[in-house]
Amino acid sequence: MKTKVYKIEEKNDPQIKEAAEILKANELVGFPTETVYGLGANALDKDAVAKIYRAKGRPSDNPLIVHVSDLEMLGQLVEDISAKAKALMDRFWPGPLTMIFKSKGLVAENVTAGLKTLAIRYPSHEIARALIQAAGLPVAAPSANNSGKPSPTQGGHVFEDLDGKIAGIIYSDESEHGLESTILDMTKEPPVLLRPGTVTREDLEETIGPILVDPSLNKGISKGVQPLAPGMKYKHYSPEADMKIYQGDLDKVVEAIKKVKDQNEGLRVGILCCDETREAYQADLVVSLGSRDHLDQVAANLFKALRQFDHDKIDLVLCEGYSSQGTGQAIMNRLTKAAGYEIIYV
Numbered sequence: 001m002k003t004k005v006y007k008i009e010e011k012n013d014p015q016i017k018e019a020a021e022i023l024k025a026n027e028l029v030g031f032p033t034e035t036v037y038g039l040g041a042n043a044l045d046k047d048a049v050a051k052i053y054r055a056k057g058r059p060s061d062n063p064l065i066v067h068v069s070d071l072e073m074l075g076q077l078v079e080d081i082s083a084k085a086k087a088l089m090d091r092f093w094p095g096p097l098t099m100i101f102k103s104k105g106l107v108a109e110n111v112t113a114g115l116k117t118l119a120i121r122y123p124s125h126e127i128a129r130a131l132i133q134a135a136g137l138p139v140a141a142p143s144a145n146n147s148g149k150p151s152p153t154q155g156g157h158v159f160e161d162l163d164g165k166i167a168g169i170i171y172s173d174e175s176e177h178g179l180e181s182t183i184l185d186m187t188k189e190p191p192v193l194l195r196p197g198t199v200t201r202e203d204l205e206e207t208i209g210p211i212l213v214d215p216s217l218n219k220g221i222s223k224g225v226q227p228l229a230p231g232m233k234y235k236h237y238s239p240e241a242d243m244k245i246y247q248g249d250l251d252k253v254v255e256a257i258k259k260v261k262d263q264n265e266g267l268r269v270g271i272l273c274c275d276e277t278r279e280a281y282q283a284d285l286v287v288s289l290g291s292r293d294h295l296d297q298v299a300a301n302l303f304k305a306l307r308q309f310d311h312d313k314i315d316l317v318l319c320e321g322y323s324s325q326g327t328g329q330a331i332m333n334r335l336t337k338a339a340g341y342e343i344i345y346v
């Protein structure tokens with residue numbers, strides 16, 4: 001399959017209608033969102049959705065998020081929209097928050113991996129919304145990358161992974177947030193956080209009161225257990241290299257990383273750090289995610305940095321840990337999954 005590339009900077013670009021025709025023909029389109037680039041398919045067609053799983057190499061028990069272009073489309077797909085859900089919509093939609101509702105059963109069964117619930121997001125990215133609106137249908141869209149690898153934040157990342165596997169890619173700006181959306185299960189009371197993102201736990205509780213946190217955020221879920229949302233069960237976001245996270249007092253973390261780097265002279269070693277410690281390291285590749293005073297910047301740079309280690313053929317990545325408060329919770333969630341939950345406390 002030849003993949004057509006569209007370079008689109010504005011929501012009124014006529015190429016959006018052409019890309020929407022691909023979706024209506026039940027083929028796949030990579031497109032920008034404010035979180036990461038998504039891989040879109042007609043959520044109402046089982047065969048179209050199956051192409052997502054094949055293109056990504058994604059396990060079929062891993063449910064997908066459906067993207068809508070307005071609240072009317074939401075009402076067609078789900079039921080039991082609570083007062084808490086409406087409060088969250090008022091504050092965070094359109095934006096990087098996914099909510100899980102009871103499904104009306106209109107989407108293809110393989111969107112939900114057989115669950116009776118449906119994850120919905122209303123993206124704030126104007127081109128994403130224009131694409132969905134032009135297609136006139138809900139769009140199932142996981143991240144547009146090979147399953148398990150770092151999520152794409154640029155059109156070029158999508159091309160690297162999926163050229164020849166999908167019908168089209170919309171190149172636009174770099175993703176603003178750089179991490180996938182927060183996922184909150186609204187079918188439970190209190191609601192349950194299934195995946196942290198840049199809409200933080202603190203943001204959510206400020207809006208609707210206490211929520212619970214799924215215990216799998218810290219340890220993953222076991223084989224044979226049905227994941228309730230994307231990113232809960234399988235190793236994700238991983239570079240090709242082995243990756244280890246060092247957590248603790250920052251000065252001790254720096255010394256531990258330098259020591260381990262020196263112990264692995266036969267390997268190409270990469271270090272993932274922050275602006276505050278960048279000058280302390282020497283390695284085959286040292287990448288700073290930004291200042292610890294600006295965690296939104298760290299989050300936005302994370303997946304692009306992990307891809308750099310692959311490009312430079314790094315064998316071992318040594319990574320500094322972060323606080324699990326605010327956006328740090330989302331950063332650590334992605335890092336720990338990328339490292340297969342291997343954290344060394346110093």
